[in-house]
Amino acid sequence: MSEALQPAAFLDRDGVINVDHGYTYKPEDMVFIDGARTAIRRLNEAGYLVVVVTNQSGVARGFYSEVDVERFHAHMQAELGKAGAGIDAFYSCPYHPEGTVAEYRVDHPDRKPKPGMILRAFADLPIDASRSFLIGDRPSDMAAASAAGIPGYRFPGGDLDVFVAGVLLQAGIAAGPN
Numbered sequence: 001m002s003e004a005l006q007p008a009a010f011l012d013r014d015g016v017i018n019v020d021h022g023y024t025y026k027p028e029d030m031v032f033i034d035g036a037r038t039a040i041r042r043l044n045e046a047g048y049l050v051v052v053v054t055n056q057s058g059v060a061r062g063f064y065s066e067v068d069v070e071r072f073h074a075h076m077q078a079e080l081g082k083a084g085a086g087i088d089a090f091y092s093c094p095y096h097p098e099g100t101v102a103e104y105r106v107d108h109p110d111r112k113p114k115p116g117m118i119l120r121a122f123a124d125l126p127i128d129a130s131r132s133f134l135i136g137d138r139p140s141d142m143a144a145a146s147a148a149g150i151p152g153y154r155f156p157g158g159d160l161d162v163f164v165a166g167v168l169l170q171a172g173i174a175a176g177p178n
């Protein structure tokens with residue numbers, strides 16, 4: 001195993017990092033989940049690459065554009081920076097098989113529960129998959145993690161930092177003493 005490889009914490013976005021208002025895309029509607037900034041900083045400091053993997057079928061449905069998604073992520077990153085935290089990569093899936101926008105009406109391998117976004121991150125970034133995990137709030141997140149061969153932890157709501165601290169403890173126990 002190369003020492004350059006890092007474990008990754010894959011995070012679903014809506015309902016995990018920010019409050020899910022339903023097709024949230026306006027920067028002014030971005031409200032962090034309790035503890036989200038601290039949780040991401042904790043992951044940064046623990047040596048994890050923090051990778052967002054988010055379905056954004058609102059693009060396929062014509063509610064907003066890919067540029068809007070990027071703008072939302074830029075705002076999130078800027079706000080995280082104020083808290084000394086940062087996301088290493090954002091992957092979003094604009095496709096949906098029943099979308100109204102023709103170019104996005106695709107049953108795409110990136111759309112969770114499929115693992116495409118996670119697998120792309122494995123290819124793009126220096127990730128040690130064997131020490132990586134995903135946190136999401138839906139069964140489709142757990143299915144994507146499973147399909148990518150990594151553990152999935154379902155966030156039930158509440159304080160994300162408390163939850164992440166528990167996941168890191170479990171991940172450490174699972175990995176055994178170094």
Ligand SMILES: [Mg+2]
Pocket residue numbers: 012013014015016020136137138
């Ligand atoms: Mg979610």
